[in-house]
Amino acid sequence: MTDTKKQIRIALRNCGLIDPEQIEDYIAQDGYFALGKCLTEYTQDQTIAEIKESGLRGRGGGGFPTGLKWEITKNVEADQKFVVCNADEGDPGAFMDRSILEGDPHSVLEAMAICGYCIGADKGLIYIRAEYPLAIERLKIAIKQAREFGLLGNDILGTGFNFDIELRYGAGAFVCGEETALIHSMEGLRGEPTFKPPFPSVSGYMGKPTNVNNVETFASVPVIINKGAGWFNKIGTEKSKGTKVFALAGKINNVGLVEVPMGTTLREVVYDIGGGIVNGKEFKSVQTGGPSGGCLTKDFLDTPIDYDNLVAAGSMMGSGGMIVMDEDDCMVSIAKFYLEFTLEESCGKCTPCRIGNKRLHEILEKITEGNGTEEDIDRLKVLSNVIKDTSLCGLGQSSPNPVLSTIANFEDEYLAHVKDGKCPAGQCKSLLRYDIIEDLCTGCTLCFRNCPVGAITGERRAPHFIDQSLCIKCGVCFEKCKFDAITLT
Amino acid sequence: MSKVKSFTDLKNLKSEYHKKQIFGTPAESLVQIKVGMATCGIASGAKEIKKFLIEECEHQAIDAEIKQTGCLGYCYAEPMVEVQLPDSEPVVFGYVDKKRAKSIIENYIIQGEEIEGEIPISFKTIND
Ligand SMILES: Cc1cc2nc3c(=O)[nH]c(=O)nc-3n(C[C@H](O)[C@H](O)[C@H](O)COP(=O)(O)O)c2cc1C
Numbered sequence: 001m002t003d004t005k006k007q008i009r010i011a012l013r014n015c016g017l018i019d020p021e022q023i024e025d026y027i028a029q030d031g032y033f034a035l036g037k038c039l040t041e042y043t044q045d046q047t048i049a050e051i052k053e054s055g056l057r058g059r060g061g062g063g064f065p066t067g068l069k070w071e072i073t074k075n076v077e078a079d080q081k082f083v084v085c086n087a088d089e090g091d092p093g094a095f096m097d098r099s100i101l102e103g104d105p106h107s108v109l110e111a112m113a114i115c116g117y118c119i120g121a122d123k124g125l126i127y128i129r130a131e132y133p134l135a136i137e138r139l140k141i142a143i144k145q146a147r148e149f150g151l152l153g154n155d156i157l158g159t160g161f162n163f164d165i166e167l168r169y170g171a172g173a174f175v176c177g178e179e180t181a182l183i184h185s186m187e188g189l190r191g192e193p194t195f196k197p198p199f200p201s202v203s204g205y206m207g208k209p210t211n212v213n214n215v216e217t218f219a220s221v222p223v224i225i226n227k228g229a230g231w232f233n234k235i236g237t238e239k240s241k242g243t244k245v246f247a248l249a250g251k252i253n254n255v256g257l258v259e260v261p262m263g264t265t266l267r268e269v270v271y272d273i274g275g276g277i278v279n280g281k282e283f284k285s286v287q288t289g290g291p292s293g294g295c296l297t298k299d300f301l302d303t304p305i306d307y308d309n310l311v312a313a314g315s316m317m318g319s320g321g322m323i324v325m326d327e328d329d330c331m332v333s334i335a336k337f338y339l340e341f342t343l344e345e346s347c348g349k350c351t352p353c354r355i356g357n358k359r360l361h362e363i364l365e366k367i368t369e370g371n372g373t374e375e376d377i378d379r380l381k382v383l384s385n386v387i388k389d390t391s392l393c394g395l396g397q398s399s400p401n402p403v404l405s406t407i408a409n410f411e412d413e414y415l416a417h418v419k420d421g422k423c424p425a426g427q428c429k430s431l432l433r434y435d436i437i438e439d440l441c442t443g444c445t446l447c448f449r450n451c452p453v454g455a456i457t458g459e460r461r462a463p464h465f466i467d468q469s470l471c472i473k474c475g476v477c478f479e480k481c482k483f484d485a486i487t488l489t
Numbered sequence: 490m491s492k493v494k495s496f497t498d499l500k501n502l503k504s505e506y507h508k509k510q511i512f513g514t515p516a517e518s519l520v521q522i523k524v525g526m527a528t529c530g531i532a533s534g535a536k537e538i539k540k541f542l543i544e545e546c547e548h549q550a551i552d553a554e555i556k557q558t559g560c561l562g563y564c565y566a567e568p569m570v571e572v573q574l575p576d577s578e579p580v581v582f583g584y585v586d587k588k589r590a591k592s593i594i595e596n597y598i599i600q601g602e603e604i605e606g607e608i609p610i611s612f613k614t615i616n617d
């Protein structure tokens with residue numbers, strides 16, 4: 001086992017340590033101290049200044065500076081404001097937010113109250129997907145306990161500050177994680193994005209200033225207040241401070257959640273913490289940023305991970321899904337997989353996203369079926385850029401990223417498909433070819449008897465043949481032949 | 490529970506809970522057992538393991554506090570059980586089925602022997 005002290009648990013500090021259903025456990029770990037400190041020792045502006053100085057940026061994908069968002073929302077005059085926690089977590093493969101809510105729900109409640117104090121809101125809403133029953137259950141218990149202890153409700157800690165939190169449920173549509181769509185969904189309208197500006201900070205829920213932050217962003221806040229901005233901003237890189245939680249999945253030995261300082265390299269995450277690639281195979285790529293992100297090659301293994309480096313590499317931080325791929329993964333098929341997700345999840349409001357992504361998918365399908373041309377690769381690039389430039393919301397604007405980044409980083413694989421009719425990873429079935437080597441075939445008839453579609457012909461004790469037009473590339477003959485007489489190319 | 494009326498009250502409450510919950514420094518004879526019960530743990534059977542541990546500890550008359558926690562992040566090794574013996578560092582066991590749970594109690598807790606399935610946990614906490 002390699003050194004794994006590379007992790008620092010800030011957002012996950014209590015996960016696995018305390019009983020999430022006992023507020024006493026949370027309080028024993030200095031729970032609600034940050035709220036107490038802000039309410040009794042800091043003004044609103046001082047609290048915001050502390051968050052700004054910490055360098056904390058949004059963990060929900062965009063990386064917007066959290067303190068600045070709070071300041072903007074505070075400075076809008078209004079009779080009512082809202083704090084919203086985005087717990088929609090729609091990226092395939094991501095479960096960081098769920099783990100935080102299941103392991104340490106009070107940390108999010110406390111941070112929302114601090115945010116409410118800063119911006120002048122007395123009401124918080126958590127938008128959580130209904131598919132997270134355990135997280136919902138634990139949040140309900142936590143809210144109830146916090147109310148009983150007077151840590152939510154009126155006159156919190158005798159300071160005159162009022163704040164309460166309610167839950168709102170989402171049906172699990174990816175687009176509802178986008179903040180304007182999320183707000184519309186909470187208002188009982190269709191979960192469709194609308195044009196920004198106005199940003200939610202100015203006009204959000206019910207037309208009131210609304211501060212939207214992600215679960216992990218909130219979970220980091222109490223630590224910043226308790227330990228100080230100066231402690232937090234020593235961790236990380238110049239422009240990305242603190243830690244990030246990643247959900248490691250794919251062809252990696254230690255599937256799970258890791259929390260590492262910003263600036264940790266991919267190599268450290270994949271090999272030192274993740275335990276390397278399953279079955280000792282060769283690392284090929286890691287996908288970050290989910291359906292909005294991209295695939296990085298082994299050339300990026302030593303690049304420090306932060307918001308800006310990932311964008312420069314053609315991907316993005318996203319919410320923290322990290323899917324590791326090995327030599328057996330076909331990058332064209334991976335791009336196709338993410339587009340399929342996007343197609344399912346596009347709300348259909350605007351044409352480039354609705355139709356454009358469909359066309360992209362058709363071209364990718366053509367390539368994986370062996371009918372692609374070099375012009376198709378150019379077409380993919382042009383169409384991708386049109387979709388990026390003309391879609392209304394972040395979903396459409398980022399949906400071609402998996403295509404563009406796989407073309408940029410693995411163009412040779414695309415070319416192998418369209419020029420040589422080969423899938424280097426052996427994943428695209430249409431591009432496989434099974435042949436029987438005459439000299440090795442003994443005519444035992446085993447393949448003939450096992451082929452499910454009758455594609456094999458030949459007399460007993462004479463060489464057999466495969467009719468390529470009938471073969472469905474199931475590979476049964478290849479597995480059954482005892483004389484290694486069948487080749488796969 | 491009556492409401493906490495001031496920050497000072499909250500601080501006092503913390504001291505009280507902290508002592509009661511003996512974080513980091515288990516009291517005299519009490520064995521502390523934590524079972525990871527986030528979605529990942531429960532999906533791998535953590536509920537049954539927790540029930541089994543409670544029954545076995547009772548059966549063997551072990552003075553243990555058994556509680557649920559969230560996820561330590563080692564989802565590949567669920568269910569996970571952390572055991573802290575009096576005056577010792579906590580040790581985390583992974584892939585805990587009933588057989589291993591029995592061995593945790595009979596071999597590790599009662600006999601003090603090393604057993605298989607220990608997961609090396611190493612990350613910095615905010616207090617390191
Ligand atoms: C298609 C789409 C999906 C999104 N899904 C999420 C999500 O599941 N969770 C989340 O926190 N932010 C999501 N976002 C980002 C939110 O719009 C918003 O920027 C974020 O919640 C702000 O919080 P932060 O600054 O703390 O990151 C998504 C954005 C887009 C465009």
Ligand code: SF4
Pocket residue numbers: 175192193345346347348349350351353354391392393394395396397
């Ligand atoms: S870009 Fe896609 S998801 Fe976003 S509004 Fe347009 S159609 Fe809907």
Ligand code: SF4
Pocket residue numbers: 434450451452453454455456466470471472473474475476477478
């Ligand atoms: S690969 Fe399958 S379908 Fe093709 S010849 Fe062999 S057994 Fe028949």
